[in-house]
Amino acid sequence: MTFRLPRLCVVLSLVILPSVATAENWPQFRGVGSRGVVTSEAKLPTEIGPDKQVAWKTPLPPGHSSPVVFADRIFLTAEREGKLVTIAVDRASGKVLWERVAPHQKLEAIHRIGNHAQSTPTSDGKRVVTFFGSCGLFCYDIDGKLQWHHPLGPFTNTFGAATSPIIVGNRVILCQDHDTDSFLAAYDLATGKTVWKTDRSEFPRNYCTPIVWNVGGKRQIVVAATLRVVGYDIDTGKELWTVRGIARAVCMTPVIGANNNLYVAGYAGGGDPGSRIKVDPFDAVVKKIDTNGNGTFEKDELTEGGPMHRRFDQVDRDKTGRITKKEYEYFRSLFDKSRNVVVAIKPGGKGEATESHKLWEQPKFVPFCSSPLYYQGHIYTLKDGGIFASLDAKTGKTVKVGRVASGGGVYASAVAGDGKIYLLNERGKLTVVRAGEEWETIHEADFEEDTYGTPALVDGRIYLRTNGHLYCFAKK
DSSP: OOOOOSSOOOOOOSOOOOOOOSSOOBOSTTSGGGOOBOSSOOOOOSSOBTTBSEEEEEEOOOOOOOOEEETTEEEEEEEETTEEEEEEEETTTOOEEEEEEEOOSSOOOOOTTOOSOOSOOEEOSSEEEEEOGGGOEEEEETTSOEEEEEOOOOOOOTTOOOOOOEEETTEEEEEEBOSSSOEEEEEETTTOOEEEEEEOTTOOSBOOOOEEEEETTEEEEEEEETTEEEEEETTTOOEEEEEEOOOSSOOSOOEEOTTSOEEEEEOOTTOSTTOOOOOOOHHHHHHHHOTTOSSSBOGGGSOTTSHHHHTHHHHSTTOSSSBOHHHHHHHHHHHHHOOOEEEEEOSOOOEEOHHHHEEEEEOSSOOSSSOOEEETTEEEEEETTTEEEEEETTTOOEEEEEEOSOOSOOOSOOEEETTEEEEEOTTOEEEEEEOSTTOEEEEEEEOSSOOOSOOEEETTEEEEEOSSEEEEEEOO
């Protein structure tokens, strides 16, 4: 069906928009190459806010997906009254052009702060592909006609699915790391049929969207996840190389710098020096806490609030309601090996590449969900609590650390352009930073709505989604 709002929902200001008929696009999570950096030299507005520099403002149902932009259209996903929807918006006016429902039998479990529309769409200008967890992948043409649907799941994950698909040539690439049956797959963009599928069952739940790394003239798929970063052959899905020594869970996406080095960050509780999680071996505690003597641990047998008790649903990977010795020891090993770090990796690795291709690592200022940003020779990270840091991309050395207004929980990733970096926290507080060795805050604003999506920067405009609206900002 074609969705129409009952009233004109676009609020126009006195900002005059230039033509949107340009070649610049923001086609996937974090834009071109998932780098979070605008590709044009157009000037971006600085002092934006709910009532500043607003070109238009459109009310939308809640969703955690980020806006993507291709040609004259913006694509998002949302949850409207229990329905999972893909939405197309006109770039020039903010008018909703169409809305399509993704059929489902029931909504899957999600995290307490989650949403059933968490994954960001991707578009090549002819099609838009969206992903709704166990409902699967949906491909529409730009006018909203369904081209194909590829069912997936059900997934064993009480937090739900959140990584986003990407389009690479004539394929859709999707990584799904859950408590069981994790995989990386390529699907034919025209038909939705599986081209290849690589087993990743060693990896429990992670939330890294794959990126494409061009190495020696050949593209490869990179995924960061539990304890290691992996590069895969784009044609076959075969593992090419790995670098070890990262966190036990990864919720952010790597970034490639202008020097073609890869920058990866991963954070999980208990992975910082001085606050490591230590758990006694299974055999040392089984006689003490296995009160029913069945050789496994039920939740009420574990110490309340302890590491295994708090993460019971994750440790119990097969969802039997009990933790086996194998499951217990697997997670104990993750606690022992997990390391919260920002890592730089040079291209060209083959096989085991930890020692040969890791350039540097930095154990401080590691963000949780907000992906690292490479911009003008620096790596920028935003840690929960508003700790904003810049690192020298060549050495990993800390350049400057400070606190910004975008504190608290942070789920949106930093984006940059026109010498500025835009930061958002969960509660809708925005900080604009002037980039550089002596970076400084130059603007702050409060949208007074929760914000999880990452803004899109295209042709001098900023498309920012809150949990109630989609904004377009442009210089007057």
